[in-house]
Amino acid sequence: MQLEKKNIKDLEAAESPDTMSGTRELLRVIFWRPIRLGCTEPIIILVSLINATAWGLIYLFTESLIVVYGQYGWSSRTSSLSFIAIAIGVPFSIFPRFWDVHVMRNKRNESRNVEPEDKITGFALAAPSLAIGLWLFSWTIPPYVHTHWIVSLLGLVLVGFAANEFAYTLNGYLSDSYTVYASSSLAALAFLRGMVSGMMPLFARQMFTGLGPNVAGSVIAGVATLFCVMPFVFLKYGKTMRERSQFARQSIEMNKEYGDD
Structure with a gap:
């Protein structure tokens, strides 16, 4: 048993692109490795940018929704109630989980390995949902379009x-x-998401008052539309990117060696 553990440690040390020893190395890994991965790994860069932008919209709306629904004559307090619509959308994430369970069950029944790309069906649904939601919101509000406020809340x-x-x-x-x-x-993702979320409210009110709610909303809807292609990029090229990544490849090899038992 001890010999087996020693062999495992030797293999990890030999194959790992990022080994450490001692407190100094530990501190280097804690601070340097997230920076290294966040700046050099295409998957992490893409995922962090997409995730940070989508999550940052919630913070953007903390200021911009007051401007938007103020045009309906709502007070600042009443305008904040529009966040209830965002909260209503959150529980709908349970439905993609049923599909995920179905895919995982089929993979295991067929004795096939489950790849990370098999679990992003929800992302493939969410990307167009975000774009559609933002376009619907942007062009059902004043001043250019006058519809009932409930349409924009959808x-x-x-x-x-x-x-x-x-x-x-x-x-x-x-x-x-x-x-x-x-x-x-x-950690790299969380850092970028925190930075973007912190910056969004700083210019949201100026953006929506200067450009107008319709144009400002169209800008973020246009960015969200670009995200619609990313699920297909990950589904088609995700495995290739992982195999070319030094860190992801090391993870794959260790999983094959020890994780499949």
Whole structure:
């Protein structure tokens, strides 16, 4: 048993692209490795940008919704109630989980390995939902368009579902792709998401008053529309990117060696 453990440690040390020894090395790994992964790993860069932008919208709306629904004559306090629509969209994330369970069961019944890309169906649904929700929100509000306020809130329901689904599936995708380096990859994501979320409210009110709610909403809806292609990029090229990544490849090899038992 001791010999087996020694062999495992030797193999990890020999194959790992990032070994450490001592307190100094530990501190280096804690601070340097997330930076290294966040700046050099294409999957982490893409996932972090997408996740941070989608999550940052919630903070953008803390200021912009007051401007939008103020045009209906609502007070600041009443305008804040529009966040209920975003909250209503969150529980809809349960439905993609049923499909995930179905896919996992079929994979295991067929004795096939479950790949990280098999678990991002929810992201493939959330990406167009975010774009549709933002376009619907942007062009059902004054001043250019005058519809009942409930129509725009339906768009926010889709935004709530998408933002939550982005966080759930993409965090899981990083964890499954980098396994032993999951903490570092998620640290890079969390840092960027925190930065973007903190900056969004700083210019939200100026953006929506200067450009107008319709144009300002169209800008973020246009960015969300670009995200619609990303699920297909991950589904088609995700495994290739992981195999070319030094860190993700190490995770794959360790999982094959020890994780499949």
